[in-house]
Amino acid sequence: MAIVQHLRVDDFGVHIGKYSQRLKVTKKGKTLVQAPFLHLETVTIANSGVSMSASAIRECTERGIPIHFISGTGKAYASLYSAGLTGTVATRRAQLEAYNNLRGLRLVLAFSMGKLQNQSNLLKYMGKYRKESNPPLYEELQRCSAEVLDSLIELERIKGYPEYRDGSVKISDLRAELMGHEGRGARHYWNAVKQVLPEKYAFKKRIGRGARDPINSCLNYGYGILYGQIERALVLAGLDPFAGFLHVDRPGKPSMTLDFIEEFRPVVVDRSIFALANKKTVIKQDEEGFLSKDTRRTLADKVNDRLESPTLYEGKRHPLRAIIQMQARHLATYLRAERSTYEPFIMRW
Numbered sequence: 001m002a003i004v005q006h007l008r009v010d011d012f013g014v015h016i017g018k019y020s021q022r023l024k025v026t027k028k029g030k031t032l033v034q035a036p037f038l039h040l041e042t043v044t045i046a047n048s049g050v051s052m053s054a055s056a057i058r059e060c061t062e063r064g065i066p067i068h069f070i071s072g073t074g075k076a077y078a079s080l081y082s083a084g085l086t087g088t089v090a091t092r093r094a095q096l097e098a099y100n101n102l103r104g105l106r107l108v109l110a111f112s113m114g115k116l117q118n119q120s121n122l123l124k125y126m127g128k129y130r131k132e133s134n135p136p137l138y139e140e141l142q143r144c145s146a147e148v149l150d151s152l153i154e155l156e157r158i159k160g161y162p163e164y165r166d167g168s169v170k171i172s173d174l175r176a177e178l179m180g181h182e183g184r185g186a187r188h189y190w191n192a193v194k195q196v197l198p199e200k201y202a203f204k205k206r207i208g209r210g211a212r213d214p215i216n217s218c219l220n221y222g223y224g225i226l227y228g229q230i231e232r233a234l235v236l237a238g239l240d241p242f243a244g245f246l247h248v249d250r251p252g253k254p255s256m257t258l259d260f261i262e263e264f265r266p267v268v269v270d271r272s273i274f275a276l277a278n279k280k281t282v283i284k285q286d287e288e289g290f291l292s293k294d295t296r297r298t299l300a301d302k303v304n305d306r307l308e309s310p311t312l313y314e315g316k317r318h319p320l321r322a323i324i325q326m327q328a329r330h331l332a333t334y335l336r337a338e339r340s341t342y343e344p345f346i347m348r349w
Contacts, residue, residue, distance in 0.1 A: 074224025114344020151185030212289030
């Protein structure tokens with residue numbers, strides 16, 4: 001029986017049941033996949049026409065295996081965890097307290113600077129393969145990479161503000177400024193990306209919810225897959241996915257997940273999608289602009305492969321999936337004041 005660590009189910013009309021020490025995915029009496037609990041880490045359900053038995057749900061939660069639900073566009077709309085995983089106290093108290101002190105603001109700066117640095121590094125990574133074949137594009141990517149870093153420098157200057165130094169400033173006082181610097185860096189980044197992607201995709205700008213063009217649709221779906229991994233890492237580290245810092249509070253909005261995911265978007269999803277597009281992978285869409293099932297599977301495989309890719313981290317090579325979990329634990333220890341700083345993960349190029 002094959003080892004399945006991350007079970008993804010997207011067929012309409014299938015059932016997930018518990019059989020002995022494994023999950024079995026069946027359709028009309030035919031077994032499609034079997035996943036032993038011994039190796040299983042996550043379950044993702046990506047179709048509304050999937051049923052799951054109560055015994056399968058209970059076994060997953062008792063073993064700490066989260067069950068994530070995402071829509072056909074990649075929107076993560078629900079997750080099931082063991083109640084014990086969300087019952088932490090000390091870390092969550094520290095997380096809530098940090099919103100009103102300098103520790104929280106330092107964390108916001110780290111998230112934003114990590115995102116900008118990784119966007120800049122990804123442009124350099126894509127540029128180095130074009131240095132000989134397309135020198136003008138190489139120079140343009142280098143220029144855009146530097147412009148992204150200009151926004152990072154502006155964020156760094158906040159640390160010199162008198163109110164930052166004396167600890168009197170709050171995140172709410174600087175939110176507009178922080179978002180402005182990050183937004184300017186993002187515009188330079190996506191303008192550069194537009195020049196790297198094949199013209200047939202007609203990519204013009206980054207669009208989130210409601211996108212129907214091929215690249216934005218792929219990015220949104222990829223982010224949905226990454227979202228589940230980020231949320232799981234936060235929960236396992238004892239953090240509250242809804243108590244964020246930069247993203248404003250709103251009922252049902254997973255602000256902490258949206259904060260923490262930023263440094264990993266370019267590393268995991270953007271790099272994967274841009275590689276697919278430039279390798280002439282066919283992105284299929286239906287008449288309404290939604291990604292086809294085959295394309296969604298290809299994207300899921302690509303993103304999961306990227307999550308399993310070994311990457312240098314703290315002097316050793318680890319899968320990116322494990323690095324995300326270690327970063328979440330660093331985040332928790334920082335909030336509990338057991339670590340003096342939180343350093344974002346930076347992709348090598």
